[in-house]
Amino acid sequence: MSEAKVAVVVGVGPGLGCAVAHRFAREGFAVGLMARNIDKLSQIQKDIEANGGKALAVACDVSDPTSVNNAFEQVKSQLNAPEILVYNAGAFTMAGILELTPEQFEANWKVNCFGAFLAVRQVLPQMVERSRGTILLTGATAATRGGARFAALAVGKFGLRALAQSLAREFGSQGIHVAHIIIDGMINTPRVQAMASNRDAHTLVSPDAIAETYWQLYKQDTTAWTLELDLRPAVEKF
DSSP, rough: OSSOEEEEEESSOOTTHHHHHHHHHHOEEEEEEEEEOOHOOOOOOOHHHHTOEEEEEEETTTHHHHHHHHHHHHHHTTSSSSEEEOOOOOOOOOOTTTTTTTOOOOHIIIIIIIIIHHHHHHHHHHHHHHHHHHEEEEEEEGGTOOOTTTTHHHHHHHHHHHHHHHHHHHHHGEEEEEEEEOSOOOOHHHHHHHTTTTOGGGSSOOOOHHHHHHHHHHHHOOSOOOOOEEOOOHHHHH
């Protein structure tokens, strides 16, 4: 079994999830990479290993309790119990209340909120036993206000924020740092670049900059823990 501390990133794509995984890998963490698309994960794993790091790609459907359980069992058996959990999975269907189907609404909520609940249950027992651990939950502006046609996102993100608060109040005194990060702006990913090719890089949130903030949250002294912070480009109106 690996002696390296383990960080698990749930919801790894070519943007923020990838940046967070690389950031912790550079600090010597073995990184568990989780997402539905194992092919994309495998490439990120190869990139981390090419830079001297250690990673394990695991397919995971965050809306399915059995899939989440199996994914974390693989990480625990092949790496170790996670020291850090970053929940970065997200789903968004933009539609009005009368346009959303019940299936769409439920699917969005499961990815944005329910999956985080499933994931934290996988890591908390070992964190409590060790009296240490860090849980970082990627939020959005929708966690603080529900906009027209944003209900499918806002309901799940409100729930994720509530989960973070409840977790922090229940487990903070047991040595587990829980933080909710509100990303207020569009993250600079290949998908966003394709959608908004006219946007300058300085108007988008840098994945590497967010990843650096996540690392700093992990490094915080127990006497000065952050529960929630928001990140946005300097030019973003708020």
